[in-house]
Amino acid sequence: MTSAEAIRVTRLSKVHGRPPHHVVALDEVDLVLHRGTFTAITGPSGSGKTTLLQCMAGLDRPTGGEIRLGxxxxxxxxxxxxxxxxxxxxxxxxxxxxxxxxxTAEQNASLPPRLAGRRVDPGTVRRLLADVGLGDRLRHRPGELSGGQRQRVAIARALATSPEVLFADEPTGALDSATGRQVLGLLRSLVNERGQTVVVVTHDPVAASFADRVTFLADGRVSGHLDAPTPRAVAELMTASEVG
Known part of the structure; x- marks a missing residue:
């Protein structure tokens, strides 16, 4: 594991509404994620995991605290x-x-650099789609692709700008278990072969087990970590956090 930091979160808070009807989604969370690693964030419904991901990705603004990307x-x-x-x-x-x-799949995958005002290299986009197993589906539209293939296009699209961090929110939630494992295996290979930093929010112990480390949230706070996770170990800790 590299020691370089991809993300550092310090005393991060997110509050929705105002007293006395406010809801604390994140309660002074501290977290460090390293480059070239696969982190899964899990916890019960309402634990704050999606809010944490959205804040780290710049999709939502925290109420307090700091977020550093690189x-x-x-x-x-x-x-x-x-x-x-x-x-x-x-x-x-x-x-x-x-x-x-x-x-088409190729056009969808090329959207991020176009939106960023960058020149799109068709060869790069095609290589990305080939890397996710869709080299023969370049001209297929979403309606002509399976759910797993559509999610692979989404992964290729997310990689099109060579991002520092790839965030995924329940990326296998709409897929059957076999297809979900294929998508998770693809994310795992991006970390192993490219050194891509990946952060996944999931409620699924099997999905979380593909990560290097699992971070557990409960009531808007980090309740623990698990390195080299197995589905059983993740499930046991998830159950313990829900009971606790």
């Missing part, structure tokens, strides 16, 4: 600066692939 503090950036960061330094994969139905 050497850049991002919690105080302007909307324009955050847009630039999201388009160039981070990638996103969500539960639904969120592809544009009128575009």
């Amino acid at each position: 050497g850049t503090r991002i919690d105080g950036l302007s909307e324009r600066e955050l847009t630039r960061l999201r388009r160039g330094r981070v990638g996103f994969v969500f539960q639904g692939a969120n592809l544009l139905t009128s575009l």
